[in-house]
Amino acid sequence: MSDINRNVIEMECFYERKINENKTWRKKIEKFLESHLFHKLVVLFVVIACLCFSLEFTLDSIEKIFITNHEIKLNELNQTLIQHDSHGHHHGSNVTDHNHHSSKHDNHQAHLIFHVLEMIFKYTSITILGMFVVEFIVKLIFTPRVFIKVWEILDALVVVISFGLNNIFD
Numbered sequence: 001m002s003d004i005n006r007n008v009i010e011m012e013c014f015y016e017r018k019i020n021e022n023k024t025w026r027k028k029i030e031k032f033l034e035s036h037l038f039h040k041l042v043v044l045f046v047v048i049a050c051l052c053f054s055l056e057f058t059l060d061s062i063e064k065i066f067i068t069n070h071e072i073k074l075n076e077l078n079q080t081l082i083q084h085d086s087h088g089h090h091h092g093s094n095v096t097d098h099n100h101h102s103s104k105h106d107n108h109q110a111h112l113i114f115h116v117l118e119m120i121f122k123y124t125s126i127t128i129l130g131m132f133v134v135e136f137i138v139k140l141i142f143t144p145r146v147f148i149k150v151w152e153i154l155d156a157l158v159v160v161i162s163f164g165l166n167n168i169f170d
Contacts, residue, residue: 030142033143045131048128049129056118056122059117063114063115063118066110126167129159129163133159136160
């Protein structure tokens, strides 16, 4: 056998091994995507994403109520002080001013805490949505036949639209 034929045979064997390696790698990914563990992880991430969204929404609502009520009370206190001062009454000491300043500081700290918590929940939710987009892309590449099912198409649409809207309205 000539050297050329031997090289051709070696190259054919090399490419056949590579093709078989790709098939087994592809099969492993496909098997993982269809496994119970993967489905349990997806459900876990859906629950976490729902909790994050719910907590973010709840904190936002609580913050608006808390901060708004607090600001209304501060405004009422300011109006009372202004009325007392305009009538020539002296309110004695700087205790009221100190309480007013302390109250503003507390209000700012509460607002900051709410904001940080909202950001944590928001970015956790966005990260999970991003993971679902990656899942969709991996499924599209490695198991495109699953998109024959209506639920898979609906799932992909919900994920992609949610991810897009979340980034647009951010």
